[in-house]
Amino acid sequence: MIEAEFWDYEDADEWAEAIAGDIAFIIESALDARGQALVAFPGGKTPLPVFEKLAQKKLRWKSVTIIPTDDRLVAVDSPMSNVASIARAFLPLGARVLPIGTENPDHKLAGNAADARLQDLHWPIDLVWLGMGADGHTASIFPGPDLDEALNGPKARRALGVMPDPLPSQAPVARVTLSRASILSARTILIAITGKEKRKLLEKAINDGPSSNVPVGRVLADAEQAIDIHWLDE
Numbered sequence: 001m002i003e004a005e006f007w008d009y010e011d012a013d014e015w016a017e018a019i020a021g022d023i024a025f026i027i028e029s030a031l032d033a034r035g036q037a038l039v040a041f042p043g044g045k046t047p048l049p050v051f052e053k054l055a056q057k058k059l060r061w062k063s064v065t066i067i068p069t070d071d072r073l074v075a076v077d078s079p080m081s082n083v084a085s086i087a088r089a090f091l092p093l094g095a096r097v098l099p100i101g102t103e104n105p106d107h108k109l110a111g112n113a114a115d116a117r118l119q120d121l122h123w124p125i126d127l128v129w130l131g132m133g134a135d136g137h138t139a140s141i142f143p144g145p146d147l148d149e150a151l152n153g154p155k156a157r158r159a160l161g162v163m164p165d166p167l168p169s170q171a172p173v174a175r176v177t178l179s180r181a182s183i184l185s186a187r188t189i190l191i192a193i194t195g196k197e198k199r200k201l202l203e204k205a206i207n208d209g210p211s212s213n214v215p216v217g218r219v220l221a222d223a224e225q226a227i228d229i230h231w232l233d234e
């Protein structure tokens, strides 16, 4: 049974501020407890207003490492690059922003490289913040030939390469993504989504759990932590 709580907002500013406040609190608590924080932020468009608010928080950013939950295998100056959006917001503050993608379109190789890079970090990760696509993918865990490995691969595998099938129209490229095991290993999981369609889809995915026909339901099915879902009605 997934323990998820929806937090509803009608005002975009309030929504972004609430998420930024929660994340700042998680980072601060990690810094107090362990002297450093490791967090994963999603790609796509939804997180951008939250990045802006979070970047205004006075935190010891130099001790914070941020990785993308997933990235598209594109050049870092591509508008499709997830790490570029994170870097634009948080590098100027002194945070360590660690790319997990490469320009090499061979997603298997890119996945192995991402996995190797992530092994060196201090796990468990303090926060995995997830988005969700209108098709029910989360991070870059998509339907296709790599879905089973992303969901059921070895626990020690932090990241893998993914070729979505079908390719998503907003960013029709191969990806690297955190595995389900690394997402579920997080101390905290937070989800931010907007719009009625995504809300309906996520509620159903959570209810269906392991038998869900969309990746997000399957990813969250065994979550042991309570999950806060911040939903903005558009």
Ligand SMILES: O=C(O)[C@H](O)[C@@H](O)[C@H](O)[C@H](O)COP(=O)(O)O
Pocket (backbone or CB within 6 Å): 042, 043, 044, 045, 046, 047, 069, 070, 071, 072, 082, 130, 131, 132, 133, 134, 137, 138, 139, 140, 171
């Ligand atoms: O790289 C990605 O595609 C993302 O990390 C992905 O999982 C994202 O969260 C959803 O696609 C939602 O994207 P939007 O916020 O743009 O709708």
